[in-house]
Amino acid sequence: MIKRILKKTLWQKPLFLKRQLKKAKQLQGGIKLQGFKSLSNATPVQTLPVPPQLIIPLKQHIGEAAKPIVNVGSQVYKGQIIAEPNGYISSPVHASSSGVVAAIEARPIPHASHIRETCIVIHTDGKDQWHPSVQSMPKPLALSAEDLRRRIREAGIAGLGGAVFPSAVKLKPTSEIGTLIINGVECEPYITCDDVLMRYHADAIIQGALLLARIVRPRKIVVAIEDNKPQACQSITNAINRFKAAGVTAANTIHAAQVPEIFPAGGEKQLIKVLTGKEVPSGSLPYELGIVCLNVGTTAAIYDALYLGQPLVSRIMTVTGEGLDAPGNYRVSLGTPIHYVLAHAGFARQQNAEVIMGGPMMGVAIADHAAPVVKATNCLLIKNTRQIRQPAASMPCIRCGQCATVCPIRLLPQQLYWHARSKAFEKLANYHIDDCIECGCCQVVCPAKLPLVHYFRFAKSEIKARGRERKKADVSRLRNEARCVRLEKIRIEQEERKARRKAIRKQVKPPDTNPDQSMPVSSNASSSEGVIPEAQTEESPPLVKHEDQAKTMVR
Amino acid sequence: MPLRQSTNQQSGNNIVSAPFIASGQSISGVMRHVIYALCPAAVVAFYCFGWGILTNLVIACAGALLWESLMLYLRNRPITSYVTDNSALVTAILLGLALPPMAPWWLLLTGTFFAIAVAKQLYGGLGYNALNPAMAGYAVLLISFPREMSAWLAPLALPVADLGFFETVAWVIFNDLPNDVTFDTFTSATPLDYLRTEISRGVSFSEVRVSPVVGAIAGKGVEWINLAVLLGGLWLCYKKLISWHIPVTVLAGLGVLSGAFHFYAPERFADPGFHLFSGATMLCAFFIATDPVTAPVTPLGKIIYGFLIGFLTYIIRTWGGYPDAVAFAVLLMNFTAPLLDQYTQPRIYGAGQRKGGARNG
Numbered sequence: 041m042i043k044r045i046l047k048k049t050l051w052q053k054p055l056f057l058k059r060q061l062k063k064a065k066q067l068q069g070g071i072k073l074q075g076f077k078s079l080s081n082a083t084p085v086q087t088l089p090v091p092p093q094l095i096i097p098l099k100q101h102i103g104e105a106a107k108p109i110v111n112v113g114s115q116v117y118k119g120q121i122i123a124e125p126n127g128y129i130s131s132p133v134h135a136s137s138s139g140v141v142a143a144i145e146a147r148p149i150p151h152a153s154h155i156r157e158t159c160i161v162i163h164t165d166g167k168d169q170w171h172p173s174v175q176s177m178p179k180p181l182a183l184s185a186e187d188l189r190r191r192i193r194e195a196g197i198a199g200l201g202g203a204v205f206p207s208a209v210k211l212k213p214t215s216e217i218g219t220l221i222i223n224g225v226e227c228e229p230y231i232t233c234d235d236v237l238m239r240y241h242a243d244a245i246i247q248g249a250l251l252l253a254r255i256v257r258p259r260k261i262v263v264a265i266e267d268n269k270p271q272a273c274q275s276i277t278n279a280i281n282r283f284k285a286a287g288v289t290a291a292n293t294i295h296a297a298q299v300p301e302i303f304p305a306g307g308e309k310q311l312i313k314v315l316t317g318k319e320v321p322s323g324s325l326p327y328e329l330g331i332v333c334l335n336v337g338t339t340a341a342i343y344d345a346l347y348l349g350q351p352l353v354s355r356i357m358t359v360t361g362e363g364l365d366a367p368g369n370y371r372v373s374l375g376t377p378i379h380y381v382l383a384h385a386g387f388a389r390q391q392n393a394e395v396i397m398g399g400p401m402m403g404v405a406i407a408d409h410a411a412p413v414v415k416a417t418n419c420l421l422i423k424n425t426r427q428i429r430q431p432a433a434s435m436p437c438i439r440c441g442q443c444a445t446v447c448p449i450r451l452l453p454q455q456l457y458w459h460a461r462s463k464a465f466e467k468l469a470n471y472h473i474d475d476c477i478e479c480g481c482c483q484v485v486c487p488a489k490l491p492l493v494h495y496f497r498f499a500k501s502e503i504k505a506r507g508r509e510r511k512k513a514d515v516s517r518l519r520n521e522a523r524c525v526r527l528e529k530i531r532i533e534q535e536e537r538k539a540r541r542k543a544i545r546k547q548v549k550p551p552d553t554n555p556d557q558s559m560p561v562s563s564n565a566s567s568s569e570g571v572i573p574e575a576q577t578e579e580s581p582p583l584v585k586h587e588d589q590a591k592t593m594v595r
Numbered sequence: 596m597p598l599r600q601s602t603n604q605q606s607g608n609n610i611v612s613a614p615f616i617a618s619g620q621s622i623s624g625v626m627r628h629v630i631y632a633l634c635p636a637a638v639v640a641f642y643c644f645g646w647g648i649l650t651n652l653v654i655a656c657a658g659a660l661l662w663e664s665l666m667l668y669l670r671n672r673p674i675t676s677y678v679t680d681n682s683a684l685v686t687a688i689l690l691g692l693a694l695p696p697m698a699p700w701w702l703l704l705t706g707t708f709f710a711i712a713v714a715k716q717l718y719g720g721l722g723y724n725a726l727n728p729a730m731a732g733y734a735v736l737l738i739s740f741p742r743e744m745s746a747w748l749a750p751l752a753l754p755v756a757d758l759g760f761f762e763t764v765a766w767v768i769f770n771d772l773p774n775d776v777t778f779d780t781f782t783s784a785t786p787l788d789y790l791r792t793e794i795s796r797g798v799s800f801s802e803v804r805v806s807p808v809v810g811a812i813a814g815k816g817v818e819w820i821n822l823a824v825l826l827g828g829l830w831l832c833y834k835k836l837i838s839w840h841i842p843v844t845v846l847a848g849l850g851v852l853s854g855a856f857h858f859y860a861p862e863r864f865a866d867p868g869f870h871l872f873s874g875a876t877m878l879c880a881f882f883i884a885t886d887p888v889t890a891p892v893t894p895l896g897k898i899i900y901g902f903l904i905g906f907l908t909y910i911i912r913t914w915g916g917y918p919d920a921v922a923f924a925v926l927l928m929n930f931t932a933p934l935l936d937q938y939t940q941p942r943i944y945g946a947g948q949r950k951g952g953a954r955n956g
Contacts, residue, residue, distance in 0.1 A: 152612060322945040396615060401616070405611045435722075439892050441887060450943050450944060471940070480613055483617070487618075487622050494612050497612070
């Protein structure tokens with residue numbers, strides 16, 4: 041079975057240009073994986089009922105966590121903002137159904153390191169009542185680009201392909217946009233939520249794309265679909281033709297493009313390479329090439345937000361795997377506990393079955409099934425541990441170079457592994473570890489069965505942590521230097537003052553006639569003026585300055 | 596035994612993180628395929644040289660496994676999992692094919708000892724050796740035992756005396772020959788050796804070409820073995836276990852240089868065909884130079900490495916002190932592999948051409 045999964049790598053079979061895709065450029069590396077898509081893509085999207093309890097994390101997007109603006113006990117309605125964005129790269133969070141806020145506390149979230157984060161827990165009332173602010177909009181296309189962008193931000197829309205980058209930030213027009221790519225590639229095995237979305241809701245995607253075109257004003261719009269989804273492609277093409285026939289002139293700039301089935305062709309940078317032949321410069325974003333790339337799910341969510349006025353309170357997700365009675369795609373309210381979803385899909389918790397959020401290549405293992413569905417949850421994959429390859433005892437690297445052959449970034453994973461093991465972080469930077477997208481291709485093909493991606497994640501986080509440490513150390517060094525200078529200044533001032541006082545005292549002393557009366561008083565006075573203020577100047581003013589310094593450094 | 600397990604540096608990999616799938620590839624599988632690919636060569640060599648090849652292979656394999664297990668034991672490494680990776684067997688088979696057939700047992704054991712115990716295990720075992728183990732063993736034998744190392748059997752119909760299995764074993768183990776046979780009756784110079792001596796005596800290449808030692812392309816028998824190695828090597832390329840870079844460039848390097856000299860003075864220098872199908876050329880191009888542990892990993896690095904091995908092989912064969920030069924060419928280039936790797940990093944996705952190059956330095 042494993043042999044079947046790994047059929048061929050890209051370089052074995054040159055890509056043939058599709059008719060619709062005139063400039064198909066070869067993605068270097070990548071592997072061909074067996075899709076297992078038919079497990080879940082045969083049926084339309086079903087809507088999952090609202091669970092009795094919703095756990096809504098404040099951070100479901102990349103960037104800063106949202107700030108809660110409701111209190112425990114508040115009545116909330118579906119679509120109501122319950123936490124507002126905190127900073128530019130942030131996103132608001134909405135109540136996914138109506139009910140009462142039961143708690144605002146740390147709960148387990150679906151995360152690789154099984155951490156807990158602050159969540160707003162809502163006890164739903166079962167009415168699923170929309171907030172009065174949720175109003176459908178007759179003609180969003182008439183709005184200005186800035187207005188549309190603001191509404192997208194207020195609707196809490198973030199990339200639903202899995203990266204959950206706030207979409208409004210992506211749509212900031214910083215340069216002229218030539219191509220708008222709507223990403224329906226979905227190259228991970230098992231996941232089919234974009235596939236069924238394109239099959240059954242193509243109109244929403246096209247209308248969303250036209251709205252996006254209103255914002256970024258591209259010359260053309262490409263809906264990219266992997267060539268293992270002919271039905272989705274057909275459905276999108278039909279929708280485009282319908283819009284053209286209806287006289288929507290903007291629809292003439294849209295076309296569907298098939299991209300070859302290869303993992304990770306659906307990664308943003310990889311897709312751009314495949315579609316345009318251009319490479320996003322290392323360390324920068326696609327808009328520098330005049331390209332904006334959004335997932336089909338995100339595009340449909342933008343349609344919902346602008347036409348129907350509904351913020352992002354639910355998403356379509358795939359629930360699939362060999363251990364399920366009813367695999368398929370479900371529209372799930374954000375915050376629904378994972379065990380609730382699994383129970384609906386007919387999952388009897390077996391002893392040795394594992395749940396993965398996302399696909400088998402880049403997903404995370406879910407330890408706690410009480411964790412909620414979040415904006416990033418595109419798939420819940422159930423596999424028996426027997427079927428999932430547990431990392432077997434690994435052997436030493438023999439530098440066979442298979443990893444380098446499949447790396448879509450053309451990194452040298454074997455060298456990275458070598459240096460990550462020896463914690464040579466500077467060397468790792470020279471070998472561009474920051475460009476690793478953690479797609480996992482190298483680890484899949486490794487004959488030594490080395491946990492390469494794990495090493496790379498470790499090294500990356502370590503490098504980041506070290507960078508932070510260094511910054512901190514720099515800040516404290518600067519502070520300390522400033523403090524020393526200050527202390528020195530104070531010392532000099534005090535000495536001068538003492539000297540002056542001495543000089544004054546000397547001048548005063550000769551006419552001193554009554555020492556018994558004045559001396560104790562003057563000595564007291566001098567001590568209170570001299571010693572205690574000294575101590576104060578040495579302690580308290582530097583502290584105040586400290587904080588000032590810290591603030592400027594942080595800024 | 597618990598100690599042995601805990602000192603295993605690779606243990607503790609029970610990490611559950613993506614990716615959750617893996618290919619069925621394993622190191623032992625890769626090595627097993629390399630052994631399969633060497634089978635045609637072993638069969639043809641057996642046909643050409645008789646039982647002497649079999650004794651070579653058997654003793655070399657036994658020796659390699661012995662030294663490997665012993666060193667793993669001394670180094671506190673898990674013996675079974677490392678011995679079954681088949682890498683020692685590959686080294687042993689390469690050495691067994693490269694050494695003169697019917698080599699005495701002590702020669703094989705010394706060779707495998709140096710290859711496995713010194714060149715491989717003392718440097719950290721599988722994946723950590725800087726030098727190709729088989730070639731390190733071969734070079735040590737070539738320097739230490741020149742007489743035994745140059746005593747090649749005459750291939751095919753050439754031998755006057757045809758030794759049976761038991762006579763071969765008797766010679767290999769006890770240095771004992773049947774009464775009517777002397778050692779010289781069944782050995783002859785290798786084609787490359789013959790070429791060297793004849794050319795240095797002033798005999799022209801065209802005369803060498805028609806001598807009974809030489810067959811259609813190169814040395815009689817040897818050319819067939821080289822063809823069989825080529826076949827196995829191409830199969831490895833087809834299976835994607837080795838990339839084309841090193842074999843093609845090794846052969847091209849050797850072919851281009853020998854072609855140029857042959858074109859300039861056809862009578863003084865052998866033609867490319869002779870060089871490509873003589874000695875261990877094919878074995879080097881497909882099985883020795885491609886040893887991933889000791890070769891560069893970047894495509895450009897592999898190309899430079901391959902060309903230089905080809906050039907060095909020709910230079911040492913033509914003007915050096917030994918008739919064949921594969922071992923020295925490979926060992927010399929092994930030293931350059933880390934450097935080549937460092938300076939030939941591929942341009943990564945999204946890196947500007949110049950920027951990437953500058954950052955690599």
